[in-house]
Amino acid sequence: MVVQAYILIQTDVGRAADVAAQIAQVKGVTQAEDVTGPYDVIVRAEAKNVDELGKLVVAKIQTLEGITRTLTCPVVHI
Secondary structure, three states, rough: OOEEEEEEEEEEEOOHHHHHHHOOOOOOOOEEEEEEOOOEEEEEEEOOOOOHHHHHHHHHHHOOOOOOEEEEEEOOOO
């Protein structure tokens, strides 16, 4: 089973494209796009379980320079 999530990211002004490019290189990230709206980057990520997803977000995504805030939205299939 694979756990998936969308991660909504706010960045420093003018850094969205750079942050999206950096995040796209992170293992576990399947898509990273810079967008307009209340968030600057939307990321789709997957991991083998919730713990690994949390580690991915905290250790590999939130630590990238230019990110000011993240919101993780797990995908739930009912």
